Amino acid sequence: MLDTRDRKILELLQRNASTPIADVAEQVSLSPSACSRRIQRLEEAGYIRARTALLDREKLGVPTTVFALVKTAHHSDDWIESFRKAISDIGEIVEAHRLTGSYDYILKVVLPRVEHYDVVYRRLVKRIELFDVSAFISMEVLKSGEALPVDYAE
Template identity: 35%
Template sequence: MELDSVDRRILRALQRTGRISNAELSEKVNLSPSACHRRVQRLEAEGFIKNYVALLDARKLNCPTTVFVEITLSGQADEVLEAFEREVARVPDVLECHLMAGTADYLLKVVAQDTEDFARIHRQYLARLPGVQGMQSSFALRTVFKTTALPV
């Protein structure tokens, strides 16, 4: 399915305000409410819209520390990668896990209360992940900007 300019306007608006009413959205994108609703349903059905979520404030939830962890595995065999990916997906403090090209095999985005809490996460979870040969952690000092919006 090809996206036209109206589809792109709908996607941009929904990325900014996912709880916008269909009436407001149709006004923003210059469509009738019924046509707008059909377009949104089609974008959902085609998989362009995966889900609707609430973005939470990490500071208010006492998880203000972001740590990026580079993981190097002992090997690249499928079973090593699969075992690591299966177990890392179970770590509640890991927000993202990316298979990388470069010096590290994986890059994790982890949230913690503070350095002590990260030490707990490291001991309890990260150090026990299968196939890990090396780990390098970098603490974010400040988030300059953050978005979940894709360029549409």
């Protein structure tokens, strides 16, 4: 069961996982050692999956985002596994979600420029049969981030 301090610790760490324990402890009114134990408990309980660095897409040369909506005529477990393998080997595809509705999947693709989408598209369709792929270029990011709401955690 999470308490208010645990939730605050999770909020602080997901904003900046490299925040010194002493600073986190001060903000949640704990000693550094008690705060460290809580963080370790949160990690062991699976609330904290990993501590990672968020990289700057502009500096890495992939500022463009394209969302690809995918339709397929195949829905077998074997096909889905083949699809997972095909997209996992393409680094520019950074997210993939199975959907309800008219399309089966949505892919988030990061690129150096829009024209590079064709390179990714060709690599994908060489690996797996797709019925239809429609691409949409993101014009502006209105909200972005990995931070999750912590109020629902038990």
